[in-house]
Amino acid sequence: MPEGDTRHSVAAAPPIAVVADTGIIADAPWRLTTAGCADIISNYTAVKDWRLANRLQNVYYSEYAGSLSQMTAEMLVDNADSIKPGLEESAWVVVKALVSSGVAMSIAGSSRPASGSEHLFSHQLDRIAPGKALHGHQVGVGSIIAEYLHSGAQGQWQAVRDALASLDAPTTADELGVTDEEVLEALTSAHEIRDRYTILGSGISEDAAREAATRTGVI
Numbered sequence: 120m121p122e123g124d125t126r127h128s129v130a131a132a133p134p135i136a137v138v139a140d141t142g143i144i145a146d147a148p149w150r151l152t153t154a155g156c157a158d159i160i161s162n163y164t165a166v167k168d169w170r171l172a173n174r175l176q177n178v179y180y181s182e183y184a185g186s187l188s189q190m191t192a193e194m195l196v197d198n199a200d201s202i203k204p205g206l207e208e209s210a211w212v213v214v215k216a217l218v219s220s221g222v223a224m225s226i227a228g229s230s231r232p233a234s235g236s237e238h239l240f241s242h243q244l245d246r247i248a249p250g251k252a253l254h255g256h257q258v259g260v261g262s263i264i265a266e267y268l269h270s271g272a273q274g275q276w277q278a279v280r281d282a283l284a285s286l287d288a289p290t291t292a293d294e295l296g297v298t299d300e301e302v303l304e305a306l307t308s309a310h311e312i313r314d315r316y317t318i319l320g321s322g323i324s325e326d327a328a329r330e331a332a333t334r335t336g337v338i
């Protein structure tokens with residue numbers, strides 16, 4: 120929930136049921152579906168950030184919720200070939216993944232399984248460049264960079280980028296419709312947005328942000 124310049128989580132009851140008419144969803148603009156997919160792919164880095172916070176800050180970590188969230192992303196990536204515009208089967212895959220991600224958050228009692236540094240980056244972009252891109256698309260691009268920050272050049276960031284590209288989701292600042300400077304500003308200030316420990320720690324330098332965004336081809 121936004122509160123002034125920061126955001127924080129408010130405890131809420133999970134829904135008893137979710138009604139999703141996949142016939143209607145399959146007819147929705149394709150970019151909304153790709154944004155949902157990218158939001159799920161970002162679970163990879165959200166779980167990495169959560170594990171890191173557990174190791175460094177003793178933040179409570181649920182093995183079950185973490186595994187469920189990661190598995191959800193894997194299932195989506197494995198089914199990426201069958202996710203196509205206008206296909207109701209695609210809507211089934213994406214809706215199931217989003218609900219499963221919600222279940223992981225309910226088990227964890229927090230949004231940690233599905234929200235890490237890539238979400239902080241997106242929230243900050245919302246402030247710096249409001250209304251330019253969809254939430255899911257922003258966290259997807261954030262996830263490429265977060266994955267790079269976690270494990271460097273030899274890490275899994277290429278796999279995240281390729282998964283996003285195969286689903287027609289943006290992988291660069293240009294495709295998001297934001298400038299390189301806006302990306303760098305969001306990256307270097309994202310840690311300020313809320314009290315959630317991630318790979319961004321207490322902030323990364325502008326040089327480090329530029330290096331990560333350049334190496335991953337985001338800028």
Ligand SMILES: [Zn+2]
Pocket residue numbers: 158233238254255258
């Ligand atoms: Zn999200």
